[in-house]
Amino acid sequence: MTTIPTLASRAPGVAFIIKKALISAFVALVLFSLMIGVRTEAGPTGQLIYWTRFGDLAAMVAIVFGGSIVVELLRQWWGPAGTVRVVPPQIQSALATAGRLVAPLLLIFALLVPVIFYNQRYILDLGILVLTYVMLGWGLNVVVGLAGLLDLGYVAFYAVGAYSYALLATNFDLSFWVCLPLAGVLAAFWGVLLGFPVLRLRGDYLAIVTLAFGEIIRLVIINWQSLTGGPNGISGIPRPTMFGIPLTPGPGGLAAKLGIEFSPTHRIVFLFYLILALALLTNWVTIRLRRLPIGRAWEALREDEVACRALGINITTTKLTAFATGAMFGGFAGAFFATRQGFISPESFTFQESALVLAIVVLGGMGSQLGVALAALTMIGGFELFRGLDQYRMLVFGVAMVLLMIWRPRGLIGHRAPTVFLRHAQTISSDLVKEGHG
Amino acid sequence: MSGDSILSVDHLTMRFGGIVAVNDLSFSATRRQITALIGPNGAGKTTVFNCITGFYKPTSGSLRLTHDSGAEFRLERLNDFRISKQARVARTFQNIRLFPGMTALENLMVAQHNALMLASGLTFLGLIGAPSWRAAEKRAIDLAKFWLDRIGLLDRADDAAGNLPYGDQRRLEIARAMCTEPALLCLDEPAAGLNARESAGLSELLLAIRDGQGASILLIEHDMSVVMEISDRVVVMDYGVRIAEGTPKEVRDDPKVIAAYLGVEDEEVAAVEQELGL
Numbered sequence: 001m002t003t004i005p006t007l008a009s010r011a012p013g014v015a016f017i018i019k020k021a022l023i024s025a026f027v028a029l030v031l032f033s034l035m036i037g038v039r040t041e042a043g044p045t046g047q048l049i050y051w052t053r054f055g056d057l058a059a060m061v062a063i064v065f066g067g068s069i070v071v072e073l074l075r076q077w078w079g080p081a082g083t084v085r086v087v088p089p090q091i092q093s094a095l096a097t098a099g100r101l102v103a104p105l106l107l108i109f110a111l112l113v114p115v116i117f118y119n120q121r122y123i124l125d126l127g128i129l130v131l132t133y134v135m136l137g138w139g140l141n142v143v144v145g146l147a148g149l150l151d152l153g154y155v156a157f158y159a160v161g162a163y164s165y166a167l168l169a170t171n172f173d174l175s176f177w178v179c180l181p182l183a184g185v186l187a188a189f190w191g192v193l194l195g196f197p198v199l200r201l202r203g204d205y206l207a208i209v210t211l212a213f214g215e216i217i218r219l220v221i222i223n224w225q226s227l228t229g230g231p232n233g234i235s236g237i238p239r240p241t242m243f244g245i246p247l248t249p250g251p252g253g254l255a256a257k258l259g260i261e262f263s264p265t266h267r268i269v270f271l272f273y274l275i276l277a278l279a280l281l282t283n284w285v286t287i288r289l290r291r292l293p294i295g296r297a298w299e300a301l302r303e304d305e306v307a308c309r310a311l312g313i314n315i316t317t318t319k320l321t322a323f324a325t326g327a328m329f330g331g332f333a334g335a336f337f338a339t340r341q342g343f344i345s346p347e348s349f350t351f352q353e354s355a356l357v358l359a360i361v362v363l364g365g366m367g368s369q370l371g372v373a374l375a376a377l378t379m380i381g382g383f384e385l386f387r388g389l390d391q392y393r394m395l396v397f398g399v400a401m402v403l404l405m406i407w408r409p410r411g412l413i414g415h416r417a418p419t420v421f422l423r424h425a426q427t428i429s430s431d432l433v434k435e436g437h438g
Numbered sequence: 439m440s441g442d443s444i445l446s447v448d449h450l451t452m453r454f455g456g457i458v459a460v461n462d463l464s465f466s467a468t469r470r471q472i473t474a475l476i477g478p479n480g481a482g483k484t485t486v487f488n489c490i491t492g493f494y495k496p497t498s499g500s501l502r503l504t505h506d507s508g509a510e511f512r513l514e515r516l517n518d519f520r521i522s523k524q525a526r527v528a529r530t531f532q533n534i535r536l537f538p539g540m541t542a543l544e545n546l547m548v549a550q551h552n553a554l555m556l557a558s559g560l561t562f563l564g565l566i567g568a569p570s571w572r573a574a575e576k577r578a579i580d581l582a583k584f585w586l587d588r589i590g591l592l593d594r595a596d597d598a599a600g601n602l603p604y605g606d607q608r609r610l611e612i613a614r615a616m617c618t619e620p621a622l623l624c625l626d627e628p629a630a631g632l633n634a635r636e637s638a639g640l641s642e643l644l645l646a647i648r649d650g651q652g653a654s655i656l657l658i659e660h661d662m663s664v665v666m667e668i669s670d671r672v673v674v675m676d677y678g679v680r681i682a683e684g685t686p687k688e689v690r691d692d693p694k695v696i697a698a699y700l701g702v703e704d705e706e707v708a709a710v711e712q713e714l715g716l
Contacts (some may be wrong), residue, residue: 104557160472275487288565292561293561296544300548302611303537303540306531307531311614312522313552321561418544419547423594423596426596426597428539429583
């Protein structure tokens with residue numbers, strides 16, 4: 001099938017397009033005639049006053065008419081749904097090469113960000129934020145993308161990690177590098193704790209229980225005043241040290257030891273590389289796990305739980321390890337968040353965070369590491385990009401997400417790469433890969 | 439009857455509420471032989487399978503599996519995945535249950551999960567890429583390659599299982615079950631939906647598995663050409679009870695079997711029912 005309509009097929013098309021546009025315009029006229037065409041208000045003595053805005057109404061109807069024609073033309077040019085589009089082989093191979101280069105180029109760019117933008121604190125902070133979400137996305141990807149367990153309470157583990165570090169560091173004076181693994185272990189423990197009651201639940205029911213779990217953790221943090229400080233949060237959380245050397249202006253600081261002039265940017269750059277290293281660790285471990293029996297069992301669980309049981313795979317431990325692994329990375333990210341902010345409160349761990357991380361995983365393409373990284377960059381970076389649009393920011397952002405999901409229903413990178421191959425690794429079309437309902 | 443029995447089913451009963459799907463059924467499957475379980479639709483064959491493989495807990499009765507080593511397992515007491523892991527009973531499904539989004543090779547690797555889990559030191563050795571793990575992984579791939587070769591799918595090892603033709607998917611599911619290195623292989627209608635040529639190929643494969651791997655096979659099948667050709671023994675079920683047992687030839691000539699499959703004259707029904715105790 002070609003994408004260019006022939007003259008014969010275009011001729012009735014014109015009448016069709018005009019007709020469709022006229023219908024749209026008429027519907028718009030009916031809808032907007034009262035909403036925009038007539039403006040009513042209560043007068044000073046309570047009587048009804050109104051005035052007409054036919055100019056605005058005409059403009060709206062014209063926009064709908066024109067827009068309808070444009071949309072229809074685009075649709076005809078694009079061809080009907082399911083059209084096989086023939087891309088020339090040269091372009092195809094060029095695209096494939098470009099696709100392979102995206103990940104290394106992104107990594108090099110990430111490594112160079114502090115060098116290029118050394119004097120732009122805003123960009124460095126944004127980079128740290130994006131990388132935090134990349135790490136959270138990669139962590140949740142283990143649970144949602146690989147094991148197919150829909151988790152709406154991921155922020156709970158982020159909170160557990162953050163509070164673990166904050167409490168251990170402020171109460172016991174433990175250093176960041178001791179607390180980091182502890183925060184991960186504690187979060188993993190809570191992951192297992194969440195895992196047990198939800199073992200038998202699937203799909204929507206699992207989602208609801210995990211959602212409730214996230215809220216429980218938040219409410220406990222708010223109400224357990226004596227331990228967590230309640231809504232006031234915990235302040236004065238120690239800043240991370242470079243393996244014992246503080247990044248402070250004093251004589252013992254890193255700047256003094258290196259004999260360079262102190263700058264507060266040093267700490268930001270250090271934090272940037274710290275979260276980059278943590279995120280890359282998450283990525284490396286996930287990639288390794290996928291090629292190990294446990295990772296394959298996660299994916300098999302997403303594909304077919306009954307078949308897994310028939311093959312002697314212990315569903316319980318497989319699900320629990322998925323929850324624990326995902327939670328552990330969430331805990332690491334939480335500890336980093338606490339040390340970066342220096343102050344944490346329950347406000348940072350609302351359901352919105354869970355939803356955002358889940359959106360990143362779904363938008364990126366479930367199971368795809370590169371997709372999640374790109375989605376985090378788009379979501380967090382893009383959100384900042386639209387800052388100039390003020391109150392329309394959310395609207396533009398929402399429309400962009402809807403369009404993206406129409407255009408790529410299985411996420412930015414929707415195909416699955418096999419974990420082992422004999423001759424050559426073929427990517428597997430997303431139509432075959434199950435989303436999981438466990 | 440030659441050889442000892444690998445599986446003996448004694449007085450197996452399975453009730454679902456008021457419905458008795460399997461009623462006091464006893465039979466045994468002989469070691470290194472192919473035992474077929476046949477019967478009209480709704481006779482309770484798949485229920486028996488689900489009891490053996492742990493998907494159902496039998497209402498009463500016992501299921502004893504004896505390994506070559508003499509180790510005995512009471513299947514009705516084992517939990518789902520342990521039947522496959524410890525008693526080493528593998529099964530296939532009436533409606534194919536492969537992992538469609540994973541490649542044929544990956545499907546066979548997942549089947550070796552328990553062996554590979556140990557070899558990877560419960561993931562930790564594997565994570566650091568220990569040489570012992572690498573060797574174990576290579577052996578696992580070799581075993582998968584062996585089975586892919588046996589079912590003639592070596593060329594399509596890297597294709598998604600969901601993309602394979604129906605007949606290939608059936609054979610891949612058998613290969614996946616064999617990759618768990620089972621003591622007893624339970625096949626639920628492996629020839630369903632296959633054409634005559636594919637059925638013949640399947641018969642050959644099953645005979646080769648019996649003779650080459652020395653596997654014991656328990657088979658549910660409707661395709662009588664397959665059943666009569668490859669079975670060493672046939673157990674016939676109807677309405678949850680065993681109505682006949684013997685060699686394919688004996689069963690074929692049994693009037694009760696003919697009655698169950700083809701129906702009988704009205705006046706004979708009463709006589710047969712009385713005989714069956716229905």
